[in-house]
Amino acid sequence: MKIDLSGKPIAITGASSGIGHATAIACAQMGMPVAVMARRADRLEQLVERIRSSGQRAVHLVGSVDDADACCRFIERCASEFGSIYAVFANAGYAIEQPVAEMSIEAVRQNFEVNFFGSLNVIKPALWRMQERGAGHILWCSSCLSRASLPGYASYCATKSAQNQFARAMRLELKAQGIYVSSIHPVGTRTELFDVIERQSPGGASLIDRSRDWTFQPPERVARAVVRCLRRPRAEVWLSTPLRLAMALGVAAPGLADAIIDLLARKRAGGQGISSSGE
Template sequence: MEIDLSGRVVAITGASSGIGEATAIACVQAGAAVALAARRGDRIDALAARINDEGGTAVAVPTDVGDERQARAFVEQAYERLGRLDALVNNAGVMLLGAVEGADTEQWRRMIDANLYGVLYCSHAALPVMRAQGGGHIVNVSSVAGRIASAGSAVYNMTKWGVNGFSEGLRQEALHAGIRVTIVEPGAVSTELIGHNSDAIQTAAASRFAGVTPLTAEDVANAIVYALEQPEHVSINEILVRPSRQER
């Protein structure tokens, strides 16, 4: 029997562009209603309007997930406005690369706030809601950088290794409440993420992946929906998805 997301509610962070936006669209196409979070409120407002105009159901909640009160308010509003919370996709993240020595430590705090605290705060808010309704699913978007460390990305590596460790520990804890946890680890993806770095770092990244056709945001969204669509007795714990020609 074909399984879809009809009647489910999926809350997605970092939904203003890239993987988050693509995941929202893919979930709606599979039948779900979606709650959208991002700092750029105009972007998620426009996406929610487009989804609603096309017959879907979406609500937008401007949110900085690194702020605990805002993260909790997003989860609470998703539940209150859409009536339930079947899945949380912790996608919001920042990738600011560069050497540790001489680094702007404010960039570290930005990554830790979004990549770690954002996942923690949203998950912490969602768990009791999911437990009370008898189950749910948390998907944490990590990275191949959570498996393989490289010079120039040490702090980003730290945040993504943290997401992976947290996800496995949470999986073991939450399964007793019928809550599944999945890590999705993309390789090189064509999104805005690298664009937040200096020109020199962007050039170096382009050179590293020369000859590699990157994943699209839709490729990663498809992996997320695949995990969400599984029947209740099936838990996809981890998905590592790279471009076919990416070596590491």
């Protein structure tokens, strides 16, 4: 049976661009009141204005997801503005390309603060609200890289795996309480994530080839998949079936999978591969 989403409020982090932005619009089109959070105020104001001008309800809170108090205020804002909270999409995240030997522990920690703990910072207060009502849906924006690691992306992949593991455990914990938990696993998506990687990676982003952007999916495709998942809850949403099957290879034959990834990464990086400068 499909869930009628109309009137069911959702809180979305990382909605100032990309997947979060597209999902906010897609959810509003389903009649969901939408609360959005990110650091760029102007982008959020434009998004809220756009949703309101289409006749739907929207509010925003400017803040960083690594600020637990701001995340609590965000969820409270959603609940007080719309009367309740039905769903939360913990989507804010970023990546840096850097070999482990060169990446500071602080940089790894900060990546976890945003991608993993930043997700938990909104999910926990939303969960308490859902438990009061005995209904809700928690969605983690993980990645296809939750099950496969790329050289240079150890930190990012680890944050995405951690999200995935939490989602799996929470799904079992909350099943009997009427609260769904899903993880979303996008493949390459045309968003500002890659600009951030290029900007923030100290040695540049050699695995990113912008001339191949056309092979990426648009964020609206992920947004539609999120809405489908909200309507018919599923454990995991994969945006590429072949890739999902390839992940099974990684479990059955990790050495072979690593060799294939290494080959592809070297090809992408112009034969150099990603290695620390000490090698």
